[in-house]
Amino acid sequence: MLLRVENLHKSFDSLDVLKGISFGLEKGQVTVVIGSSGSGKSTLLRCINCLTPPDKGQVWLENLELTARDADLNQARSKMGFVFQDFNLFTHLTVLENVCFGPLRVNKKSKEEARQIALEEIERVGMLNKLDAYPAQLSGGQQQRISIARALALKPQLIMFDEPTSALDPELTGEVLAVMSGLAKDGMTLLVVTHEMGFARSVADRIIFMEEGTILEQGPPEQLFTAPENERTRYFLQMISQLE
């Protein structure tokens, strides 16, 4: 198992956001986490790479425990990419420099190596024509594709996406989802929090449905979307499908 999460708890003041989450990710698997706003999906992702330190529970990346007291968090984080809702590209760097950043500064590659890696990943997200542009000169969709390339350039073992299309106009959502589907096809391990049910249905190997800080139901998309066992899951999917 590539990633293992055991009994994860997190609360903010008196609000229990995660109430004992456990699951695992196999290598090459695409897992999509769905659930209503406030169900703890984003907090779960942020607790996995300890951007938000969990209160209780364990996270293992292969045999490295991130939640251990003496864990080398930076090393662990460099093996798991993270794509944010609002991109968070470095404003002062060009597209190429943004993508070179990880290999150069984190993985300590030479300039030439970093450039090679960066060019490959930028090609993968179809942005080679914008190498010297600054983030402010790109559309939201383009920025998100570059931030995916930036995550890929670290050569991570898995990539986590925290609502990667929520800040985008509908017409820009497609290009980002297309890049993500491509990654899934290439065998990348993905853990995606999203409201894009179409993407979840067609790309995911497994869906996790979260509600009020717990996993209510999980399984392959066919099962979850067509025959959900849980009443709440059924209700949520119904609401979502009405919106779509």
Add this chain to the structure above:
Amino acid sequence: MDIVYTLIGELPQFGKGVLVALQLLAGLMTLGMILGLVLAALEVFGSPVLKFVAGWIRKLLWAVPQLVLLSIVFYLPFNLNPMVAAICALGLCSAAFQSQIFRGAIMAIQPGQLEAAKAMGLGQTKTIIYVILPQMVRLSIGGWTNELASELKDTSLAYVVGVMEIMRQGKSIISYTFGNSLVVYFFIACIYFCLTRTGTYVFYRLEDRLWVPGFEKRKD
């Protein structure tokens, strides 16, 4: 008209005065920058206690007029020479202002970018060097240039403790030519005007060179 010939004859003295003023400026701005960066870093990243202490040091330095602080430093029982006293006193005052410029610049960096660096596994020192500093320089250079111009003018205060800067040179000319105060002071005003314009011109060009899309552009 005699005064014009006198002023021309005294140009070398004014030249020396300008050099002294520039040395003083360089000294106080450097001291102010180092202390200002430390204060800003403590106020943004420090523990609550450090934040509190740094905040109050800044407020104290801010509240005391430069002339008063200069006199205090000069009359401290260390027998500081006038130049050193002036650099320390004006530098301390400038530190308060510069720390605000840097603090504002650091806080203007999107927190999400720092989080992105963290999520990539970049250590804190490297985040400061490669993410915070390059953006901080761009965001603070405009305010810093204004501070430079303002401090250039404030070097004239050092005259009260006997630093041989531009004002002091003018005073000594006035004392032996009698009655030409106004002409000499106008001449001194012109010197400051030229120095200030040259300084701001250089730094505004630097700001333009460092500018990249996504940062605000100075409007002038």
